[in-house]
Amino acid sequence: MKKKVILFSIVSIGLLAIVINYRTPFLQPQSGPWSIGFGLSEKFPDKMLFEKNILYPLEKLKQHNDSTAFLADPFFIKEKDTFYLFFEHKKYAPNADIALLTSVDGVNYQYKGTVLKEKFHLSYPQVFKYKNDYYMLPEAKRSGHVLLYKAANFPYGWKVCDTLIKNRELKDPTIYLSDTLNVMVASDDHLNMYMFEADSLHGKWRAHKKAKVMMGTEARAGGRFFADEKGLLLPVQNSTQGYGYGLSIYRFNFKGDNYTVKRELPFFLKRNEKIKEFNAGMHQLDIQKVDGKYYFVYDGNRLESDVKDLNFRGPIKWNYVDLKNWFYQQQCEYFN
Template identity: 60%
Template sequence: MIKKISLLLLILGIGIIAIINYRIPFFKPAGGPWSIGFGFSSTYPKCNNFKKNKIYSFEELKKQIGNTQFIADPFFLKEKDSFYLFFEHKKINDYHAVIGLLTSKDGQHYQYRGTVLKERFHLSYPQVFKYQNEFYMLPESQGANHVLLYKANKFPFGWKVCDTLLANTRLKDPTIYLSDTLKVIVGSDKNFKMHLYTADKLQGDWTLHSRPIVMEGSESRPGGRIFADKSGLLLPVQSFHKGYGSGLSVYRLKFDNKAYTVRKEKHLLLQSQQDIKEFNAGMHHLDMQKIGNQYYSVYDGNQLEHNQKIFNYKAPILLNCLDLKDWCRQNLIY
């Protein structure tokens, strides 16, 4: 009897380990430097063949200025006849990343315009947007211990803090959506939980929603601009299915007055591209907007540092537990 119980427990343990490893492997690729890609497509949330799109690699920028470790988190604005692409720029000799700028007339050939924002703390995720004829940027500013809003005095330059939207709050990749009837910010904490905040106006009183946790677990960190269509909002979310930076899924957010629902719309829209060197380790960011009758997207990805894989047992166990908890919360409570 004891042997049978032991055998059953052994089989059960092996099964659990196999499931955990299948969902989030214990061995993950060793990611290296990040680069940026961009191109047009005909539908959302689908991207064109990445092979046909253009790539602005960290190597290309390194050749120009000789001081680039990686470039990532691209956001863009199409203003008049130009594309303005803002990105996280980690320089080799700087401890903190800054916000850089690329510009283009056709969305295909970009020129580096330099650093547009530098602080005493790390900056990334430079979500730029135009609102009521003014230009704003909501970057990740965890190092300041606040969620800071910047305004351009002379777009695309002259960025200065104009408001603290959330004081004493550290959010990873805060992502904002503004309309006449809805104003929301989502962002993640260090415990793999995505929080939702609402306000009556951009520079108003941002407070936690009555249902503050949107999701948690392996897909709980925003990964780009919120896109609105007739069916609601589409939110890119980073996926940790093969470790940080390995993929990106798209979720549907629907609001009915103050209540909302969330469900996955597209699993792993972005993931590693084995035949593209710059993106063969993974992808984790997307900003797609409608330009005329087409969709223009900017995204990032990183390349393999080497062929060896890194062992990590904590993250797969933790994230699988959080995923199970999140599934129960989404399906049994709401």
């Protein structure tokens, strides 16, 4: 009897390990430099055809500054005849700054240097226009707050103009503003995404009554909200095979003071073996309607080598939290 129990335990543990490894491998690739890509579509793309799009790789940026080690998290805004593309730019460890590329055709970009530098790490430079002024909501987690910046002389002169959330370290705050809805999502270090709401950009931001949106390996925003006739779409990072592996699109629908969330386009971006710059993963997308067409920018990174690192703790943790998230979503749907 004892031998049967031992054998059953070994088989059960083995099967569990196979299931966990299948979904989130214990052996994970070593990722290297990041690059930015961009493209144009007549309609909202069902999928990305990266082979037809244009890249701005790390090597091109290095022509301007040999110390460049990183470019990622692209966000853009088009004003008059110019595309302004802001991105995370790491020159010297440990912190990154915000830098700028500009283009008059959305294809040929020119490097304009650093536009925002702090004593703490900056990334995710979500830039937007609100009531004729230009704002940036970057990730400033290491400052301990969610900080809002305003441009004194766009695209330069960025200064803190407001603290939207105080004394809370949050990643990748992503905002949506309209006449009827003002919401923001952001994530913590424990794989949880939270929602906040306010009466306006400069109003008092507070936790939504259903504050926790999701948790697990897809619980961190990967780009700005996009509004269509059905509601809001949000790119969300996927880290099942390591940080930066892919990105899914989620649908948010708001009704009164409640909302629902649905995974609408799984793995809209992910590792692409055909393009060396993106053969490790992709994790950022900014898509907007510009002059009647859909213009988008995204990022991805390449494999550092064929060597893979052994990681036991991560896959076990991520599968456990994803299972919790599944039960949480089922409960939310039941009560809604």
